Amino acid sequence: MSAFLFDQDDPARRGEAHGELWRAEIAELAAIRLELTIAKSAMRTADEVLRVAAMHLPILEAYHPELAAEFHGIARGAAIDPALLVVVNHYTDLRDIPRAVLGGEGAGEPEDGGCTAVYIPGIDAPVLGQTWDMHGTAAPFVRLVRIRPKSGDRELLAFTITGCLGMTGINQDGVAVTINNLTSTDARVGVVWPALVRAMLEETSAAAAHQRLMSTMLSSGHHYMIADGNDFYGVETSGQLKVLTQIGARAAHLHTNHCFDPVLRQREKVATTSTTFRRYDLATTLYVQQRPQTAAQLWDFLCSHEGYPRSICSHVDDANGDPSMSRTCGRMVMDLTRGRVLASQGCGQENPAEVYTLDRWRGGPAPEEQEAAT
Ligand SMILES: [Zn+2]
Numbered sequence: 001m002s003a004f005l006f007d008q009d010d011p012a013r014r015g016e017a018h019g020e021l022w023r024a025e026i027a028e029l030a031a032i033r034l035e036l037t038i039a040k041s042a043m044r045t046a047d048e049v050l051r052v053a054a055m056h057l058p059i060l061e062a063y064h065p066e067l068a069a070e071f072h073g074i075a076r077g078a079a080i081d082p083a084l085l086v087v088v089n090h091y092t093d094l095r096d097i098p099r100a101v102l103g104g105e106g107a108g109e110p111e112d113g114g115c116t117a118v119y120i121p122g123i124d125a126p127v128l129g130q131t132w133d134m135h136g137t138a139a140p141f142v143r144l145v146r147i148r149p150k151s152g153d154r155e156l157l158a159f160t161i162t163g164c165l166g167m168t169g170i171n172q173d174g175v176a177v178t179i180n181n182l183t184s185t186d187a188r189v190g191v192v193w194p195a196l197v198r199a200m201l202e203e204t205s206a207a208a209a210h211q212r213l214m215s216t217m218l219s220s221g222h223h224y225m226i227a228d229g230n231d232f233y234g235v236e237t238s239g240q241l242k243v244l245t246q247i248g249a250r251a252a253h254l255h256t257n258h259c260f261d262p263v264l265r266q267r268e269k270v271a272t273t274s275t276t277f278r279r280y281d282l283a284t285t286l287y288v289q290q291r292p293q294t295a296a297q298l299w300d301f302l303c304s305h306e307g308y309p310r311s312i313c314s315h316v317d318d319a320n321g322d323p324s325m326s327r328t329c330g331r332m333v334m335d336l337t338r339g340r341v342l343a344s345q346g347c348g349q350e351n352p353a354e355v356y357t358l359d360r361w362r363g364g365p366a367p368e369e370q371e372a373a374t
Contacts, residue, residue, distance in 0.1 A: 019077020
């Protein structure tokens, strides 16, 4: 997997380059996600899905005009309706939105997909990483993007799928964000969540990224891990609530796809087919056995086939042949004190880590490297 560079200063041009580069893939993924949304959400037709999707566009424009310009650039470059691009970006949240927003009745089926996210303090070298478990048909669309505008001093590396603004990533200051999907019963029309991820990655500290999250009008539930090597925040959200459930950069943190917070548990609906509780148990047990301390060790942890096919590197769809069931489509591990990222798409056992470095890194070397240098 190579990291695709987008170095345009103008967000609209950047988006157009993205859309043109992956025009065929974006159209294909949009068709898959539109069909899945009709099947799994409260909306009954493509027209209903697109009407609800379109309601997100003015909110994105008001939330972040530059990201909205990039978003519309992607749609132009790919030659698709921006509302359909909302379906590509916001699929998991869109599924949760009740049909009441159209004046109708009904709610979606809970999402069975998920992710496993882990933060480790390491030996003075914190690392944050996650698997991306999606409908197995998403696997060919996974990409790593490097956004490094020619002017200025900013850069980010993000794991994404074609057409999407970004799903998880790290910036030049070592601010990193991971996501776990949560299925909320209080979902609403709100900020398209990949735009929130990108907005958080514009901040120069985890504290500021956390503030950005707390001031954003969300659409449905996620768990966000936000870290910068000095601070760590784990925030569970539903469509309408946000709760800081994990804090402290010196402890390890694990999360899958169910809420820890008792209030939020009243607003979530975990699919009976979800592997979230099993993966959490597995991850907890494996963590105790392996005690990963480095990016390489966390990589091995996230690639584990222990308990296959319902393993951390998940192959649930192999077990029952349903392509809408989740499987691990890729993973990303971010070394917060070195500006290095490990990533691969597909199964972690078949696709070893490739290493990427932030060119404009200013997060500083790990303490032992500083000592070695002096
Ligand atoms: Zn695997």
